[in-house]
Amino acid sequence: MTNPQKQYQTFHSNIRLGRYEEESTLRDKRDLLISTLKDELKKDSNGPQFVEYFNQGSYALGTGIKPKNGDYDIDVGVLLDCDKEEYGSVEIKKIVRDALTHTNRTVTIKRPCVTVTYLKNGTPDYHVDLPIYTEDDKGNMYLARGKEFSSEDLKTWEISNPTELTDTILGKFEDDSNLRHQFRRCTRYLKQWRNEKSLDFFKSVAITTAVYEHITAEDYENDNKTLLSVVNKVLGQFTTFSIDPETTEPYFRLVINLPAHEGVDLLEKLNRNQIDNLKSKLKDLKSSLEAVNEETDTVEACKILNKTFGSQFPIPEIQEVSEATPQPFYIQDGKSA
Structure with missing residues (x-):
């Protein structure tokens, strides 16, 4: 029985979202949007105000892969200081959308979030999903759900604990x-x-x-x-x-x-x-x-895995597998989007 761990290592490196170029860009987009949202909301002292943000999804868990369509993304939860009895779930998302609208990006209200998309040569290149939350006086958090033109029964505040x-x-x-x-x-x-x-x-x-x-x-x-x-x-x-x-x-x-x-x-x-x-x-x-x-042959085993996982899984040359013992698999334990 063979153990193609070395090839699994290479496969993982091939699909893993990079910690430097891609993740750095996503962080920069996130920080810019959060800064813009804070400043815009401050202009209306009687309206909803920014409280905090927190990473969600694969970025927070460190399980991201390179997207098949090249459209990199990050999920960033946003907690606002507002009363869900005073503001409808879609109404609050419209406020966020209007605050973030700019010529170099598109801002769309989706059912679970507000999505900000950056284009490159007319094609989506990066996007940031912003689920919007509020909190009651007991510390319960609620997610704003619903699209702009959804029926009223789909425009709801749904109890949620995004960091849990x-x-x-x-x-x-x-x-x-x-x-x-x-x-x-x-x-x-x-x-x-x-x-x-x-x-x-x-x-x-x-x-x-x-x-x-x-x-x-x-x-x-x-x-x-x-x-x-x-x-x-x-x-x-x-x-x-x-x-x-x-x-x-x-x-x-x-x-x-x-x-x-x-x-x-x-x-x-x-x-x-x-x-x-x-x-x-x-x-x-x-x-x-x-x-x-x-399988007893590493090359043949990798051919099976290449067919299973796609071209990102490497098939080694015969001389590459002459040393059968895989090296220990250690990677930097960082989080990727």
């Missing part, structure tokens, strides 16, 4: 840095696989949660083995009985509940065809990872 998810996930690995590194690597591998297999409906937060739930300290120097273990456990979770509303036929769904938010199924909106497609592709992934585990 990050704290919960990273808290699992605070005493085991090796497992934290491997959690981030395996999450990135599955995100890249998702992109390669056109499973856009399998959202990043669901992938991250699945790895968080199922990864255990097994073999830090064999990512193929660990990833196979995670995939096997996910496949074992297609156990929730459901009825297809279109055909009335029974089937089994996969449920991935959001950590720290009991009862929030991240796959709830997926239809049967999407669930079946996801299950089929996961079975294919399992078969590929098993084949790699059984």
Whole structure:
């Protein structure tokens, strides 16, 4: 049995969002927008005021990959001092949109956030998602949901704790840095696989949660083995009985509940065809990872992984694998967007 850990290392470096060029640019965009928002809101002393911002999503968790379309992004939660009984959820997003509107960027109100997009040669290059929150006198936080032209029932303030998810996930690995590194690597591998297999409906937060739930300290120097273990456990979770509303036929769904938010199924909106497609592709992934585990030739193993994950997974020349022992996999434990 071969262990293509060295090639997994290269693959990880190929897909991992860079800590210097890309992340620095994203931070600069974030800081500029926050500074602008603060200054603009101050102009109306009787209106909503800026309180704080906090990183969310892959940036906060350190699980980002290079986007397939080149449109780099960062999620930045913004807490405003305003009364949700006085301001509607979309009304407050309009205030943020108007404060950030500028000739060199487009600002759009989406259902969960305000999105600021920077263009390069007419094509989206970077974007910053700004979920907007308020807080009541008991410390409960609420997320502004709804689009500008949504029906009134979709314009809501939804109770949320945006930092609890990050704290919960990273808290699992605070005493085991090796497992934290491997959690981030395996999450990135599955995100890249998702992109390669056109499973856009399998959202990043669901992938991250699945790895968080199922990864255990097994073999830090064999990512193929660990990833196979995670995939096997996910496949074992297609156990929730459901009825297809279109055909009335029974089937089994996969449920991935959001950590720290009991009862929030991240796959709830997926239809049967999407669930079946996801299950089929996961079975294919399992078969590929098993084949790699059984393969004795590193080059052949990497050919399987290249077909599975795409061209970013390297296929070495024969002379490159003459020394079979992989080097320990250590990377700087920074956070990437």
